[in-house]
Amino acid sequence: MTSLFSSTASLSSHYHLIFTVLAFLLSALIFFLTQKTKSKSHNLPPGPPGWPIVGNLFQVARSGKQFFEYVKEMKAQYGSIFTLKMGTRTMIILTDAKLVHEAMIQKGAIYATRPPENPTRNIFSANKFTVNAALYGPVWKSLRRNMVQNMLSSTRLKEFKSVREDAMDKFINRLKVNAEKNNDVVVVVRDARFAAFSILVVMCFGLEMDEEKLERIDQVMKNVLMVLDPRIDDYLPILSMFFSKQRKRALEVRKEQIDFLVPFIEQRRRAIQNPGSDQTAITFSYLDTLFDVKVHEGKKSSPSNEELVSLISEFLNGGTDTTATAVEWGIAQLIDNPEVQTKLYQEINMTVGDKKVDEKDIEKMPYLQAVVKELLRKHPPTHFVLTHSVTEPTTLGGYDIPTETNVEVYIAGISDDPKLWSNPEKFDPERFISKGEDADITGVKGVRMMPFGVGRRICPGLAIGTLHISLMLARMVQEFEWTAYPPGKKIDFTGKLEFTVVMKESLRAVIKPRE
């Protein structure tokens, strides 16, 4: 499921009616028209029987369940691999660690591409000129190599240490100010989101920005995510004639995104052409690596401004909601398990004493690392990897996997699998310390949990994402004691699909400064 950069999963409820009526009429018509040209049949994995043309769209939309809940139910019925026909798209869903290892690691190159996308998403990815959207091939290789080596390598990450420190101080201050205004209550995901975002903005543009500018950029990004929300015509392109208003809106938002971001790109360009001329400029940024990134032979020129907008937007989007979501679930668990919070606080105290937690301290805090790992196991921010597709027809588990089908990996169904984990429902960081359970998060040696995906398309932000989550949690627990709001309330751990799977009820918590 394209859950990170565009969640095709949620079919918003107000579409149900129009969808039901139109789909019914059209399906009958098209079914008869297409009988003669029916494509050769494949031995696809089993799945719930669906209607002609619309396939299982009805069942999913009318189940009243969120897509990830629906898939969980189907997993119980169909097991490790099954098919959902979503209109013209065929989704093959993998829910089993061994099959995922076979596909994404052993046959990694075959499963490393992306399926065709709808026109709106192609506009925002500058025609697949981003790491996440590019097909498996030279463009993807060049862009990914640039991001990983020139921006996210461990040496590069160290260069942005002061950016993180500054953002963490501001984050703690923001929590204090918001708590003062609201009777000691804070909305965790909101402030965590802003902190993650503000680090990534500085890394992208290489420019220090005030809160007002950050908020504006954030708003533009949110507008983008909104128009990328799934629509019925993604699955039934024949209905696209009913969505001209939405297409127009998408073009407006793209223009707004370009008009708003290009001036920052130009400012950075000027700053590196005239060193010392811009007081807000820092020494290095993602843009610097992109201005003259060497992309495959077919493309001679440097990326256009539109392409740069798409590339920096994916960097900002990829690491903002994912990180904030993890922090929200993490704090919820620390409130629900006060003994874990106390133990974490004790470890922080013993390791750093009166100083502020520094990122170097994280290596010396095994319990913090276990807490972070356990929260990524129990609450992977996205329940699916981005949609994969195969470069050539292949087979898996005895079934055909044709090209252009959507191959989805159900991350959450792996890390809560009782065959792989003891007591998977329990939030228990100790499992990684005294109880001898472990997991290679890259999946190379075997898949047991995969919050960042595995294989060739594994998230390039794995290290920085984990660092941000660890730093935020450590500073939050060092500065404050976290309890439920209203006091004594049992936390509701139901998830809700937005861009990531967030808490259905955004976590509000009471914070008390530590003595």
Ligand code: HEM
């Ligand atoms: C907790 C934080 C994060 C989580 C849980 C996360 C998760 C994921 C997942 C599940 C995928 C899909 C992998 C696949 O398609 O198989 C992905 C891909 C990606 N992520 Fe992240 N991510 C996080 C942070 C970041 C950050 C900080 C960045 C950038 C700075 C980033 C950039 C990307 C990109 C560019 C891709 C596409 C990779 C490709 O297609 O080759 N992510 N991420």
